Amino acid sequence: MGVLTNDPATLHFPFDLPSSTRESLKFEEKSLVLTANQLVGRDWVLGARYRLTEGELTDRHPDIPYSSNGFPLDQDLKAWLHQMYLTAIYQHPCGLFGEFDAVWSQQSNQGYSPDIPGDDFWQYNVYLGYRFLQRRGEARVGLLNIGDRDYRLNPLTLYNELPRERMLTVSLKLNF
Template sequence: MEEAIRVNLGQLLGRHLALNSGYRISQASLLRELPGIPTSVYAQARGYSEVLMHQLHTGLHWNHPSGFHFEAYSRWIRQQNRADDSALQGDDFWQFDLSAGWRFWRRHADLAAGVLNLADQDYRLNPLALHRELPRERTFFVSMRLSF
């Protein structure tokens, strides 16, 4: 079972600049049972895991009327394994992303390039809590999007 609360805020800082930020806290728990197998025979026939995850993100977006755009994005994630019989450690890390690009053909096409996980920060999260798969190492990308 997972319960979560999310808050997002966005603000224009002029004609071409926007700032957004958000926070999400979630708690996930799992009760595992193997019916018919007593814990005296198999100690892990019954177990309980609970994870508390904090996620904070901020982004700065610049869009020029000519189509050029730039984005800087940061995210902080902290996971606490509060009741976990798997011996997994929690984790606490930051990741930073940068990208720049150009929209053209009346915004029907977008060509962008950038780097994800700029600081090359690896992480180990408990899969019990739902989270977006993030790059585990510095990743360069080029993308082309077409909209019709």
């Protein structure tokens, strides 16, 4: 990998060109996931999943001395993302079901200049639906992000995209 240059003298190229300056990038991500699900009685399921993710990016420019521009080009960036998913599902024997999900996310960042603050938020989702005989199909209506809560997570740690505003979903699944 390297650094790109945009030289005004070469306007016949409308895009950046690779320079001979080297750049060394190293990315590492570690995750820990704990999951527990429990059938409660005949009709209820309760579940919890916790995930801790650490992302680390090291960016080095070995050909550019630190003192040449007065500010550091090398970066050691880290981000920690905690997420917990809590679920309660009710399944009636006739096929009707309801589901409630609560998702907690908390992220902290380190090494950024200027500082990038983390975020800490909850999102709540509710679903109602019907499963056909022998689960040959499912019709479902859901309201996601009931609290209409936007968020700002650093993409250094990978995560499943959550809705940024209240959202209605409708789905029909057929199994053959």
